[in-house]
Amino acid sequence: MGSLIEMVVFLAASAILTVVSIQQDVAKRRSEVLAAEGQNEGVIVSALASWVSDNFSNLLTQYTASGGNPILSAPTLAQLKSSGELKQNYAAGPFWGGAYTIQMSMVPAGCTQAAGNCHVTWAFYPSMPYKRNGVSDVEGAAQIALAGNASNGQFGYSSTRNSATVYGINGAWNASNPLPGAPAAAILATNGSVDDGTSLYIRRDGSLTWTGDQNVNGVSLHNVNSIDATGTIAAPTLSASNVAVSNSVRTPGTLQVENAAGTAPAPINTGAATINGNATINGNATISGTAQLGNIAVPRGACSGTGSGTVVAGEKNGSGVMFSCQGGIWLPIGGTTLRYDYYQVSNGQVVPAPPCSPNAAPAVVIDPKSIYVDSTATWNVSFTGTGPWTVWFTDGSSNAGQGVAIATTYCAY
Structure with missing residues (x-):
């Protein structure tokens, strides 16, 4: 009898454990399904x-x-x-x-x-x-x-x-x-009610704009197409194969154009150029158009800067005469007396004065070319006036003579 009771208790306990185990397995399986979902x-x-x-x-x-x-x-x-x-x-x-x-x-x-x-x-x-x-x-x-x-x-x-x-x-x-x-x-x-989860980042499609200054932490930007700036672009070194400037290039000092290595000046090829200060050329300069010099030279006025090369300028009054700094003073290129024109003249003919600058005095030189001389008379060649001039051929008795001369006019500074 005791053995039968023990068996019944054992079977009941086993059944309870089996039910609990099945319930645990079901719960575990259910948790796995929910987690997978x-x-x-x-x-x-x-x-x-x-x-x-x-x-x-x-x-x-x-x-x-x-x-x-x-x-x-x-x-x-x-x-x-x-x-x-x-x-x-x-x-x-x-x-x-x-x-x-x-x-x-x-x-x-x-x-x-x-x-x-x-x-x-x-x-x-x-x-x-x-x-x-x-x-x-x-x-x-x-x-x-x-x-x-x-x-x-x-x-x-x-x-x-x-x-x-x-x-x-x-x-x-x-x-x-x-x-x-x-x-x-x-x-x-x-992802939230006011944010798409990506507004903190720069969008690669360009659809969101930056709203503040950016710091790229000293790294490089490569393969950039165009850069449009409304402010200042500041860089110790700027390297570009083509630079289009629509306004101005500003530098606190001398603007240097150097070779790629930065060891020597580099050639520069430009179109029309306006230089509002002095220009120092240490190499060759080829100008296919005109070169307009500043009108700053005062005839026989003091000048400087001849130690490193010839300094040239236009006459201050805008006459168009080109001057160079010679011995510390401005003198015309070609000499202090610039030849202007030639005329073949005879007795009594008028030689017109050259259109000299107000800083220059008109002058004339008469060179006889052919004359007729009476062997018993004296022959004189003279002129009157300060420009224009009248040329005279006369003999010793002040009679008009025959002959031809070359009159050369000058502007003397």
Whole structure:
């Protein structure tokens, strides 16, 4: 009898242990299924975030073309797969039924591309709350949200205490329950209400503008196309194959044009050039057009700068006569008496005066070319006037004589 009782107790205990073990296995399996669902949703959310970043420019164009309608066209799971954001196919909804829903909008209201203040906010959620045996299971929804949150998502769920609001894990954020009737155990993932998650970064598509000064930490920028600056470009060294300057080049000192090694001056080829100061040329200068010198030379006035080369300038009054600094004074190039013109003259003919500068005195030299001389008379060649001049050929009796002479006019400084 005692043995029979012991056997009954043993069988009862074994049955209890078996039931407990089965319950534990079921609970473990259920937890694994919920975790897998959360991880899958986390992968989809991560792909959605990448898709928004890659397609922000298109979304902004869509928003602008619609006249500022904030509701955007969200991608499907098939589009996320075809774009390469999702690496494999996923079911269209969770294992308990319903479908995955994606909503997307542009915020804040009235934002513009020009202002650079537009962001995309999105929400991802199953269209049905998680239920167990037909009843909303908040504990299971929490397990799914926790697993999804571990995959870099921002997941939350609604509780029975306040099912109208979905709270993020650890209360990090909250949003309205998107499901009809606002049931408990609704699961939601979002990137926030005022940020698309990428506004802290420089967008590679150029759709978001910088809003402040940037510091690139001393690194180089390569393969840049054009740089348009409204302020100052300051650099100790500027290297360019072609430089187009529409306004001015300013330097606090001498503007040096040097070879690539920076060891010697480099040739320069320009079009028309205006130099408002002195120009020192240490090599050859080829000018295919005209060279206009400054009118600064005062005849016989003091000058300097001849130690390193010949200094030339135009006459100060603008006559067009070119001067050089000779012995510390300005003198005309070609001598102090510049020949102007030739005339063949005879007795009584008038020689016109050259148009000399006010700083120069007109002068004439008469060189007889051929004359007729009476062997018993004296022959004289003379002129009267200070310009014009009248040439006279006379004999010893002051009679007019015959002959031809060359009259050369000058401007004497």
